[in-house]
Amino acid sequence: MKILFVADPLEVFQTYKDTTYSMMREAQRRGHSVAACEPRHISWRSGGVVTAQVREIRLTGVDDDWFIVTHEGVKALKDFDAVIMRKDPPFDSEYFYATHLLEQAEREGVAVFNKPAALRDHPEKLAIMEFAQFCSPTLVTRDAQEVRRFHAEHHDIILKPLDGMGGMGIYRVKADGLNLGSITETLNRDGATSLMVQRFVPEITLGDKRVLVIGGKPVPFSLARIPQGTEVRGNLAAGGKGVAQALSARDLEIANAIGPKLAARGLLLVGLDVIGDSLTEINVTSPTCFQEITQQTGFDVPAMFLDALEAAKAA
Incomplete structure (x- = not known):
């Protein structure tokens, strides 16, 4: 297959842990050709097709100079067998526009993973609403008084922005309510922006588990991201x-209930975040942790992903 990865600049990849890099490496190992571009390189003109300024690359296996550009130029996305959308959040306006360009490329004949419409339909914080039976008590609101009422009920809460990633902008407020008003004003921008509030799950000390689901099937190991020192974020x-x-029995229960449904919607790769027994987020844009799980357990996550990709293309 000819595979195009839409991702962040190749020059910023940290190859020792980057999941997209591990996908590329496994694709090349299987004899597939690998190319890359950034969302800003994709364009469309009426009367034509969706194109991108693309770099065809060969991986070298060397950490510092990990790729060689073998060809560079404008190519139609429909000339690829698969496009893998791996741009990191934030899911801002430009990301939204990129999904529409990729959806047009789908209409022109290329298979895109994860499916652009499904990326739009499953914002990573809000997608849990469909599966509330697996979540700890959660509130989504702009209203500061709603936040205060939620805190009064649950006493120990987590507040976070809906468009954050990597733990950005996450706050814990304990029973004393210290700085609750100020934190709410910061996150909701005085009522202009929605935020998420969740009851604090004390099992975070054991880790915020990333449960990967590929082609509707859970990877048998999670990566528990354990907070260090006084940090509340894992x-x-x-x-x-x-x-x-x-995976625990609860992890499997959650993954087996959610995974097949999301796979049927075109989400080939999903990252579920589970703390204790509670689902907290559903990550669909660029789920990570392939290399960490593979290195620590020997289970080849990139191979599972390429197996699923090849099966999806053959279907």
């Missing part, structure tokens, strides 16, 4: 320590 980007572990 995200690796916030300094959390990643420890791979076998």
Whole structure:
């Protein structure tokens, strides 16, 4: 297959842990050709097709100079066998526009994973609303008084923006309510922006588990991202320590209930965030942790992903 990865600039990849890099490496190992572009390189003109300024690359296996550009130029996306959308959040206006360009490329004949319409329909914080039976008590609102009432009921809460990633903008407010008003004003911009509030789950000390679901099937190991020191966030980007572990019975229950439904909607790769027994987020834009799980357990997550990709193309 000829595979195009739509991603962040190749020059910023941290190859020792980057999931997109591990996908590219496995694709090349299987004999597929690998190309890359950024969302800003994609364009469309009436009377024509969706194109992008593309770099065809070969991976070298060397950490510092990990890729060689073998060809560069404008190519139609429909000339690829598969397009993998791996641009990191934020899910801003430009990301939204990119999904529409990719959806047009789908109409022109290329298969895009994850499906652009499904990316739009499953914002990573709000997608849990469909599966509330697996979540801890949660509130989405702009209203500061609603936040105060939620705190009065649950006493120990987490507040976070709907468009954050990597633990950005997450706050904990305990029973004393210290700074609740100020934090709410910061996150909801004095009522202009919605935010999410969840009851604090004390099992965060055991890790914020990333449960990967590929082609509707759970990877048998999660990566528990464990907060360090006085930090409440387990995200690796916030300094959390990643420890791979076998899925619990509850992890499997959640993954088996959600995974097939999302796969049927065109979400080939999903990352469920589970703290204790509670689902907290559903990540669909660029779920990570492939390399950490593979290195610690020996289970080849990139191979599972390529198996699913090849099966999806053959279907």
